[in-house]
Amino acid sequence: MEEEENLRPGGEALEEKKSVKGFWDFLWVPLDWFKMLAEEMHWSFVLGVIVVYGISQGLGGGxxxxxxxxxxxxxxxxxxSEAQVYSGITLIPWIVKPLWGLLTDVLPIAGYRRRPYFVLAGLLGVISMLLLSLQKKLHIAFALLSLTxxxxxxxxxxVTIDACVAQNSISNPSLAADxxxxxxxxSSIGALVGFSISGFLVHLLGPKGVLGLLSIPAGLVLLVGVVLSEPHIPNFAYRQVTQKFMDACKAMWTTLKLPDVxxxxxxxxxxxxxxxSIHDGMFYWYTDSKAGPAFSEEDIGFIFSIGSVGSLVGVLLYQNFLKDYPFRNLLFWTQLLFGVSGMLDLMMVLRLNLKxxxxxxxxxxxxxxxSQMIGRLKWMPLLVLSSKLCPSGIEGTFFALLMSIDNFGILSSTWIGGLLLHILKVTRTQFDNLWLAILIRNILRVVPLCLLYLVPRSDPTSSILPTEMLKTKDGAKLDESEKIELVSLVSHPI
Incomplete structure (x- = not known):
């Protein structure tokens, strides 16, 4: 007993020392990780990832x-209904993402593959957002052009940062997961912060002021194009560009014709x-002071931020518990739950929650x-399935093509949803038939269950494409330079 009492103070001090050390490790380990990545792949690449994914897409997207x-x-x-159509038009640049990918891969400008495209992207963003913010009475056509x-x-x-990510993953395979x-x-942190402060900023600055703020992320993208470390390509053979375009398009078409694809x-x-999608109908109802709950700008921003948290939870659930399930089985349950979750909207519009x-x-x-959690659970197996459909040699570009098909599906969903709102006469002030639009949407969400026979029965660990399409010519691996030219990964959905 005496020995135990003598050892106890020292044991408590040791535990306290460990807890203090653990606290400082919690603070310094992420910083050391960022420092390691910056040293291994150059700080400008890490900056580019943070700016494009975190600030431009994440925070700016929110x-x-x-x-x-x-x-x-x-x-x-x-x-x-008009807002739905206009939001669909702004999706068009994402439908042609394979074009941007091919351009960055096979068409250098002034001897650089990536830097000029960052500069172009930044200039487009800065000019368009400032035009929306500073012009007092901008016609809807010019406003739509600026948003697009x-x-x-x-x-x-x-697409350009995706190509940089792919290139660094190839040259540093041990750091691909990092x-x-x-x-x-x-992306996750940026989106959460963006949605969290969006309502407050809209209330403080107005929607035009917030759109003007988006010129800052665009300006940072331009800065990435200026400081990015990239080798210069002198005397590039521009005569080969057309042939490379044709070869890539031919390979994609050959793959797309396969029944398994x-x-x-x-x-x-x-x-x-x-x-x-009837997002705009719900948004107008949310903010209406008579028919709806009259949510403020801050409320709307917080609601969207909770949605982004739900989406992140969906990713974690899939990664830890569902990633090994067969595609068809998992899609059945997620699609069914997706339709059932839509009934929450119906309950609220009918005011059943108040009862x-x-x-x-x-x-x-x-x-x-x-809703966002289930939507993400539904999307994750589709994303993995898309990666299984990409043949060797054109993995990145074909993956971008598949994401474009998905974006076209979202565009169709947005426009058809707008047409439904128009037919049911859901306007800025009339929401009598909004419940019917929600009910129709929920029923249609379940219809894809009848189409699951189109999805392979295999699980994520199995191959879907024929063996010969998973190998390069003569069974050899691609030369590293060839891989870089053909890769343009799309790591974030839409």
């Missing part, structure tokens, strides 16, 4: 989502199209988190 919604509603004063140009700037920067972690961490692609497109004593704010926060 601010732009809420700012654009209020800009269309309060500044341009368009109907929700800003979207194109983000898409070009996204690079992807940096990308995901930057076009059938899953058709399912992905139809599942996204049938998941009708059960659940306040609007609490109910919509739960709705947003659950």
């Amino acid at each position: 601010l732009g989502r809420v700012g654009t919604d209020y800009y269309m509603k309060d500044v341009q004063k368009v109907q929700p 140009a800003g979207s194109a700037g983000i898409a070009i920067a996204d 690079i992807q972690s940096l990308c995901g961490l930057s 076009w059938r899953p692609c058709l399912y992905m497109y139809l599942s996204l199209t049938l998941s009708l 059960f004593g659940i306040p609007d704010y609490f109910f919509v926060v739960i709705d947003s988190g659950v």
Whole structure:
């Protein structure tokens, strides 16, 4: 007993010392990790990932989502069905992402493959956002053109940094997982911060002021193009550009004709199209003072931020518990839950939550988190399935093509949803039939269950493509320079 008492103070001091050391490790380990990445791959690349994924797409995406919604509603004063159509048009630059990927891969400018495209993307963003912010009475056509140009700037920067990520993953294979972690961490934190402060900034500066702030992320993208460390390519053979374009397009078309490829692609497109988007109808109802709950700008921003948290939870659930399940089985349950989760919107629009004593704010926060979590769980197996459909040699460009097909599905969903709102006469002030639009959307969300036969029964560890398409010519590996030319990864959905 005496020995135990003598040892106890020293043991407590040791435990206290360990806890202090653990606290400082918690602070310094991430900094050491960033320092390691900067030393191994140059600080300008790490800066580029943080700026494009974290600031431009993450933070800027959160601010732009809420700012654009209020800009269309309060500044341009368009109907929700029109806003749906306009938001679909701004998606067009993301549909042609393979084009941006091929350009950055095979068409250097002034001897550089990546830097000029960052500069171009930054200039597009700065000019378009300042035009929206400073012009007092901008016609809807020019406003839409500016929003689309800003979207194109983000898409070009996204494809270009994807190519840089792929290139560094090839040259530093031991750091490939760390690079992807940096990308995901930057995007998630940026989106959470962006949505969290978006409502406050819209209330403080107005939607035009928030859109003007988006010129700052675009300016940082331009800065990345100036400081990025990249080898210069003198005397580039521009005569080969056309041939490289033709070879890549031919290889993609040959792959796309395979039944093992076009059938899953058709399912992905139809599942996204049938998941009708009526976002603007719900947004107008959320902010209406008579028919809806009259949420403030701060409330809307917080609701979206909870949605981003739900999306992150969905990623963690898939990674830790669901990633090994067969595609068809997992898609069945996630698609079914996706349709059922839409009933939360129906309950709120019919005000059933109030009958059960659940306040609007609490109910919509739960709705947003659950819906985004299930939506992410539905998307993750589709993303993995897409990666399984990419043949050797054109992995990156073909993956960008598959993401473009998915983006086209989202565009179709947005436009058809806008048409539905127009047919049901859901306007800026009339929401009598909004419940019917939600019900139709929820029913259509379940329809893809009848199309699951298009999805292979295999699991994520199995190959889908024929063995010969998973090898290069003569079974040899691609030369590193060839890989870099053909890669343009799309690591973030849409």
